[in-house]
Amino acid sequence: MSIKNKLENLIKDALKKLEMNSPDGEVNFVVEHPEDFKNGDYSTNVALVYAKKLKMKPVDLAEKILAELYEDTDEKGIKGVENIEIAGAGFINFYLTREFFSDSIKDILHKNEDWGRNNLLEGKKVMVEYTQPNPFKPFHIGHLMSNAIGESVSRIVEFSGAKTIRANYQGDVGPHIAKAIYGIMKDPEYLEARPLSRGLASKSASWIGECYSKGSDLYDNDPEAKKEIDVINKKVYDKSDEEINKVYDWGRKVTLEAFEELYKILGTKFDYYFFESEMAPIGEKIVRANVPNVFEESDPTPEQAQYGARGAIIFRAEKYNPKLHTRVFLTSQGIPLYETKEIGLTMTKFEKENPDISIVDTAIEQGEYMKVVQQAIALMHPELEKKMLHITHGMMRLASGKMSSRKGNVVTGESLLRDSMDVVLEKIQDRDFTEEEKKKVSEVVGVSALKYSILRSSVGSDIVYDFDKSISFEGDSGPYLQYSAIRAKSILAKAKSENLEAKPPKEVPEQISDLEKILYRFPEVVARSYEDLEPHNIATYLTELSSSFNSFYANTQILNNEDKFSSYYLALTKAFFITMQNGLWLLGIKLPERM
């Protein structure tokens, strides 16, 4: 049991003995870390919370609770607690012992790769769906955000004991495909000699992306093109045209291959790939089977009625929740919309893996419609209601005047990633690294810069990305964390070469370092990140930790035979490195060998 839980239980016991349970039985005090170390390592507001209900002064109540806490233990006191004080308005502050901190360093060195794990999700299965790029379209910034967040959430639940299943959902049907195919088939080079491939998958994919944006423009502005694209759209569905089939099969294949290259750089490996084309019929069947108990057929609009058309299949979510609204699931022509595919997808996930929790990350625009879809599913399968979690990320807005990539193209997620890596490459150009090493380092550091700038903010908020400033390698950034960890690592390497091993030290200074006071908190941070599904808790913590280590580093000669505390410093360095390694892993950030 963690010391935090222990303190919480002791306080609860003390309240019980004092017969001070609140009338509703709710215990809502917190045990937390004060901002300032001088206010202790843990602090509780219990006396402040209960004082009013009991019509007492907070300080008086704190005195009583304090007496009870001591009453509860033998004369040795509470293990791990050096001192308890009442301060401020009535806070009870706990100061932990030197031994506690020494033991926690020992614990970190011992647990190593497992340091920070918890068992909140022991035995559970969690499916996380994220990234969701569409074949035939560029990998844009939203996909990058979804990937960074989804990957980190996946790792956080994994560190909380769950078996994690990563899923990706991709739109391989729909008008965007027809637009891209139209663009391809009108491309002069294609018209001349019908070549498709442009070499590497990524090259081909970016050509398809350009074709898509041309096709999309024409669809909006040229009525003739719109007609042709609509025809192509039908042909993609019914597979009646040999040439279109060929372009479709090739385009789908190379864009997916190109995505795979990006996943490799980003550090994601999916267990499942779901496609809209497969989910549509499954969803349609479910929707039709639940008319009229869940879904209903709307009256056709006067226009539709003229042609003898029927109404659409809709779901009136506001009947069940006034905050929601009606949405169309099958068009009046019987075509399944995104909502229907989403039902097919959700049911497929539960059928295949039956996860205890199914997390989906999408952009914020999908927030309202997802609630409607989940309401419909909850009506059909009440047992799933609590298992479906939807998290939404905000928009990444680019600082004004910087709407194009370094190569002058429209900024996509991919261009941002490549630009970020290029910036690092320039920075390390004159280093004594081999070309291959430079490439590797620029990849790892470039990805880290981008991922960190996404993960440092809370998940829902928009991110403003300034091209010149935000791929920053100073201060609050991914590379800063990597740099700090690498410095620690190189000390460990040097120690090893001098036959010094980082192990729990025999002799430690009386004074407890700030670094120790932050290190032991890591598992709490991980647990909270899981509870909130917020990677930024980890990002913030690692920055604070790195900053603390860097101060320590600047003020202390770690390897020094003259200093009897040298082995203690080395153990701290190792504990720091382990924590950074595990924490960065949780953010989906790799550590380079050197940088």
Place this chain on the structure above:
RNA sequence: GCUCCCGUAGUUCAACGGAUAGAAUGCAAGCUUGCGGAGUUUGUGAUUGAGGUUCGAUUCCUCACGGGAGCACCA
């Protein structure tokens, strides 16, 4: 028009109803023969406005102002 989210230093972000609102960046001034200066130390500077609840409000409630998203056959 309706529903939801947001508004914190010049800028980009934190703060689970608590103590002196934390960082980073920017600007100003320092620090290295000691293991990586992508570092470190010090200074500077903020809760949109008006009410309310509370011992205590950036946090909860109401209104105003400002920004974003969604609201029937796109995804």
